[in-house]
Amino acid sequence: MTASCRACGGGPVRSFFDLGEMPLAGGFLTEAQIPGEQRYPLEISVCEGCSCVQITDPVDPEILFQDYSFKTGTVPGLVRHFVGFADWLKDTYAPATVVEFGANDGTLVAALEERGIRAIGVDLAGNITEMGRAEGRDLITGAFGPELVPVLCEKVGEASIVAGSNVFPHNAHPGPILEATDALLARDGVLVLEVMYAGDLLELLQWDTLYHEHLTFYSLGTLRTLLARFGFEPVEAVRLPMHGGSLRVAAARTGARSVGSSVAEVDAYESACGLNEVATWDGFADDCRRRIATFGDTMRRLGETSSIWAYGAAGKATMWVNVCAMGYLGGVVDASPLRAGKRMPGTHTPIVSPEEFKAQDPAPDYVFVSAWNYLDAIRGNEPQYEGYWIVPLPQMRIH
Numbered sequence: 001m002t003a004s005c006r007a008c009g010g011g012p013v014r015s016f017f018d019l020g021e022m023p024l025a026g027g028f029l030t031e032a033q034i035p036g037e038q039r040y041p042l043e044i045s046v047c048e049g050c051s052c053v054q055i056t057d058p059v060d061p062e063i064l065f066q067d068y069s070f071k072t073g074t075v076p077g078l079v080r081h082f083v084g085f086a087d088w089l090k091d092t093y094a095p096a097t098v099v100e101f102g103a104n105d106g107t108l109v110a111a112l113e114e115r116g117i118r119a120i121g122v123d124l125a126g127n128i129t130e131m132g133r134a135e136g137r138d139l140i141t142g143a144f145g146p147e148l149v150p151v152l153c154e155k156v157g158e159a160s161i162v163a164g165s166n167v168f169p170h171n172a173h174p175g176p177i178l179e180a181t182d183a184l185l186a187r188d189g190v191l192v193l194e195v196m197y198a199g200d201l202l203e204l205l206q207w208d209t210l211y212h213e214h215l216t217f218y219s220l221g222t223l224r225t226l227l228a229r230f231g232f233e234p235v236e237a238v239r240l241p242m243h244g245g246s247l248r249v250a251a252a253r254t255g256a257r258s259v260g261s262s263v264a265e266v267d268a269y270e271s272a273c274g275l276n277e278v279a280t281w282d283g284f285a286d287d288c289r290r291r292i293a294t295f296g297d298t299m300r301r302l303g304e305t306s307s308i309w310a311y312g313a314a315g316k317a318t319m320w321v322n323v324c325a326m327g328y329l330g331g332v333v334d335a336s337p338l339r340a341g342k343r344m345p346g347t348h349t350p351i352v353s354p355e356e357f358k359a360q361d362p363a364p365d366y367v368f369v370s371a372w373n374y375l376d377a378i379r380g381n382e383p384q385y386e387g388y389w390i391v392p393l394p395q396m397r398i399h
C-alpha cells in the first residue's frame, strides 16, 4: 500500500490487479531494437478512500513517450471528433478565447479559429507543435503549468475556456494543470476535460486498456473529488464513444454556474453500477482474470493444431499477446505503414500489412481480432478471408 491518491490526495491506495512485467503497449520494435527491449511492472491500484483507479508508480515519462509520433490530424476519426468538440464548445458556452493543453498539432485550435474563436494550444511534443505551427496554428511548445500562465495571459488575456482532450489522465501530477487553469480562467470560465472513462472500462471489462501510458481512469465521482480540491465542480457531463469510451466533463468554480441535469444522470449511472465503490473493482479484476484464463487456454489449444494470426497491432494487442503468452501467432496484421515491418512488443511476432495477409497461402485457420472494437471494419476490409474471426471481449466469440 502507498499513500497519496491522484484524485483525493489521501488514500491508502492498494494494488487490485497485477499484470506482471509487461513491455510498453506502444513499444513496437525494429529487429535491431529487440535485444534492448525492457519490461516494467504493471500494477493497477484503487484508492480505498475515493475508489479512483490508477497506476501509482508510473514509468518515467521520458521513456513512456520517447517515440511520440502520433499526430491527431492524420486520424480522420479524431479530426471529426475535434470538429464536433469545437461545435459543442461554441454552442454551449460561446467562448471568446480558448486555451487547450495537450493540443498536439492544433486540430481543435484550427476548428475553433474557423468558428471565430481565438484559440491557442500548448503541447510538450516539439516536433508535433512545429508541424501545427507550419499549418498556421498558434501553438506553444512546453508543459501547461503555472510557469506558462504569464505567457498565455499576454497572448489571450483571461480565458473563457481551458480544454484538455485525452491528455489529463496521462499526467501523474494533475495539480499544476488545475492551478494554471485557476490562474487563467475568467471568473465564470469553464474547464472542459475529456478523459478515458472508468464506466466503460468496467462495463466492457476493457482490461486491455490498462497499460503503462494510461495512468488514471477517472469517473465523474473521482474527478469531482479532485476538482473540489482546486475550487471547481462539474457542471456538465457527457459520455463519448472516443477511445473505447470517454467522459467529457465541464467544470466551473464552485457556485459560479448552475449544474446541468447531465451531471445527475451520470451520477445516477455511477451509483447504479457501483463505479465509485472499491469492492466493484475487486470484482472487475476477478472477472477479467477469468476471461483472460479462458481465452488464453482456448487459443493455446487451438494453436497446437491450427494456424492463428492476429489483426490490429494496437496497444490492446500488446496486452493480449503478452498476458496470454501468444508466441505461437504467425503474424499480426496492421494497415499502418509505421507498424508493418516491425515486431510486436514482448512476443516479437512480425507485424505485416493487409496486402501480405491477403497473399498468405494457405490463409491462417483463425484470426484473433486484437483490435476487437473494429471487428466490422476489419471484416469489411478482408471479404476474401474464409476462416474464423475470434473476438476476446466482452465475451469470447468465434465468427
Ligand SMILES: [Zn+2]
Pocket (backbone or CB within 6 Å): 005, 006, 007, 008, 009, 010, 011, 047, 048, 049, 050, 051, 052
Ligand atoms: Zn483517493
